[in-house]
Amino acid sequence: GESVGLHLPTLSVQEGDNSIINCAYSNSASDYFIWYKQESGKGPQFIIDIRSNMDKRQGQRVTVLLNKTVKHLSLQIAATQPGDSAVYFCAEREYGNKLVFGAGTILRVKS
């Protein structure tokens, strides 16, 4: 399996600013993608998903962008709040229904 050691990339943002978290996925045949948020001591929680036949999907304060040409996903969080501080993972659905996760990004919100 994949692991990235103890140095997950960290994004620090000021409260109220917008955050952009990026993810590169590996399989060009993946047809479905999910962003998860994981707070300390908890399991990952679903934030938003997107199908590969879409380029953009919006939720409440969050937007996911998909660029299939370069196999890149991004999660945009508007008006970031302290409660958004967590580790964020992207996941891609490969052949069948197998979900494979990216390395994760730590989001720290400064008040």
Add this chain to the structure above:
Amino acid sequence: GAGVSQSPSNKVTEKGKDVELRCDPISGHTALYWYRQSLGQGLEFLIYFQGNSAPDKSGLPSDRFSAERTGGSVSTLTIQRTQQEDSAVYLCASSFPRTGIFAATEAFFGQGTRLTVV
């Protein structure tokens, strides 16, 4: 219950002992996943069950690891002769089956079992 339930929440075991971790998926979810998460790291895929199909075991790190799913519901992950490097949080997730291309099948996670091998 309404969510994925894992037990125990914490397990401390001596090196060389066997452990069993349990996962109760959401009712109706035929897909079940096991992941391992070491401190400060991402989610490492271990095994995936989908209905009555043969499980995808491609992520199991060694033959000391095995998992079964009885009756298409509860799953047990067994680690034999535990080693200190097995210490991690073991996460289980479940989802509805994929019904077609682009079908949304978000996986819902349990709180995990924190395994410590001493």
